[in-house]
Amino acid sequence: MVATLVRRFGDLDVAEEAAADAFAAAVARWRDDGVPPNPGGWLTTTAGRKALDRLRRDRMRDEKHGLLLRLQDERPDEPERTIEDDRLRLLLICCHPALPMEGRVALTLRMVGGLTVPEIARAFLVREATMGQRISRAKARIGAAGIPFEVPSPEHLPARLDGVLTVLYLVFNEGYLATGDQAEPVRQELVLDAIRLTRLLHGLLPQEGEVTGLLALMLLAEARRAARVSPDGELITLDAQNRGAWNHAMIREARELLEQADRLGTARRRYRILAAMSATHCSALRAQDTDWVRIVALYDGLARLDPSPIVLLNRAVAVAEVSGPRVGLDLVDGLREALSGYHPYFAVRADLLRRLGRTAEAVDAYEQAIMLTANRAEKALLSRRRDALVTAGDEPAEGRSAPLERGGPQPPADIPG
Template identity: 65%
Template sequence: MNDIQEAITRAHRGEWARVVASLTKRFGDLDIAEEAAAEAFATAVERWPEDGVPPNPGAWLTTTANRKAIDRIRREAKRDDKQKEAQMSYGEPPEPLGVIDDERLRLIFTCCHPALGMETRVALTLRMVGGLTVPEIARAFLVQETAMGQRITRAKAKIKAARIPYRVPSSEDLPSRVSGVLAVLFLVFNEGYLATGADTDPVRHELTAEAIRLTRLIRALLPDDGEVAGLLALMLLTEARGTARVSRTGELVSLDEQDRGAWDTAMIAEGHQLVRERLATRIPPGRYQILAAINAVHTSARDVRDTDWSQVVALYDQLARIDRSPIVALNRAIAVAELDGPDVALAIVDGLGDKLSGYHAYHATRADLLRRLGRSAESRAAYDEAIELAANTAETAYLTRRRNQLA
């Protein structure tokens, strides 16, 4: 370890000025260059003890710093353009600020206009405000990129043709728009939790943190809305596992293999409290509240063997009654495998093939179930499908290792 620390110190002493100078020349901004260089060295401190010092530390640091700088510039460019793009789409400036103090949250509520269909308003807002690309949005909706691009273009055309006003919502407007806003933040969080964009880190903490921040603000505006509380709880209980989800070698760590001692206990406690508060109201829960309850069961278990799988399946049964998504059915099947066995679960999963054939998690689930049943050749083929479709580098590394472990 001392050798690693010495190598990092030596690299810092010899490479800091060169990396900053290189980035400043390329991007023309000293602040961005210094911040990116600092992030690169912080990454070295985290990874080199596990991975070893790279053959060319200077090149490694420069490449990493360049990537960090590009990520920041992209984020800043998107943020600066969001307000202008939204106003141009609606063709007029907004009215006074209204009840929402936060500029970004105000813009999301403004764009989630109820005159548009739910999926359309969510997709349009993700593009204009959420900072997601068309390919990332398409993957979130499990549709082709061209189809999603056309959907967003048609939404903008409808706004202009129907003269839908770009109006900041009043407090009375919030309940009719909040479901769309929550859907936007849920998908932004998911993209951060397991990033699908090219040239990005496998986990984008800036997206998960921003989604949590904005959901907290909505809870302050609508403290009695159960789905707002449910989404916040879901995000907290998911984010609490963030540090244990990717290994130092950049591979995804499955829930059953995670170091539960590395989970954030404060986030878990807050998430559990929100779940208990909603249960105490005895009001039938919505989608996000049920998902939060499922995550509460997982984060209550000190060991994966202590997981109450019967409770997880029961919660998925409840969720399936209000959300008939094939993804819900797929996740339910994963829980069924733990309760009733992989053969029962595989029969459920195989019935979803016509709807989820383009979804990498469908093939990854089949691969794991087939592996557990000893059907190695079929499992390998399913892993191949999952690897081809997966866009997240950490997930691809995990799936590749599992495939290569097959007899």
């Protein structure tokens, strides 16, 4: 709805406020009148009227008055099939190169992904107030720069691609394992939105290997959905998942996409590397058959592109599988200052300490991870692991790790996707 309103009225604030007003009107009206036969159409029509009302209130401003005259349109709303095109248009607008990269990503997550400011702040490991200011500045800059609300020409698309891909995968990541404390640990509507928009982008840019790689990565992650959460709501780590429950048709499609990306001959980049890691995991018939040496090599390539603390944390998990938990722990401990508020850091550290027989320290690390996460499925898993150590004492050292499974572009402490 917001994307459609932006296309029609060309103003992000008008679109957001009109959509919110329409939902408020629905809360008031539908309680007494009942839900209309076409709720989406009712909301869209009402939002359009609310936007026109606001523009009428601003008619003393010449530019708003001229816009109002152009927008007096009694034609029926466009068919439902145009909505996804509107969202792709809005995605590309918000990722205009005139905006700084951090502003592009934050604004698009808010406007296109529908994430809240706290959710976006957690994704970037910054304070909510900082993120709110970042989004407000990006909106203001769009207006001040006169950025047109239209799909850029094909030759201008590559300049926006990095921001678009980052946004799509951050939306996917928030759906794949939500950071908030809502009832459902997986926000499937965000996952499907991200995949749908990435498919549209892939159709628009079929020769872009990174778009192809991102779509493959999302499909490899989504293919495991049925095996990721237990019936009682606890996260199931990759090593313990029922691989027969994975969607193998989706895995085959993802592998075909990766082969397509390889045929394009473009340099291997972030999302293609991450997708190659995920494909390596999905190729193992059993968890113990995983080719960790290959995964470490892929992480080495990723770290050359982006030596961020989260990438290095995930690389440490893979190194621990090849070289042992003591080597992995040394790498993890070097990241403490950078990741002191990041719960997967403590979950990884707890698991490595457990494997080394340092039970008391492992319990403390689990406690910190539990305190920092809000996702109920993760909290349940971490609590059970902590309780097992408290009640049973040391578990066998040097056992295989079972890190948390998340899906971010630099996926926390397990496998990409």
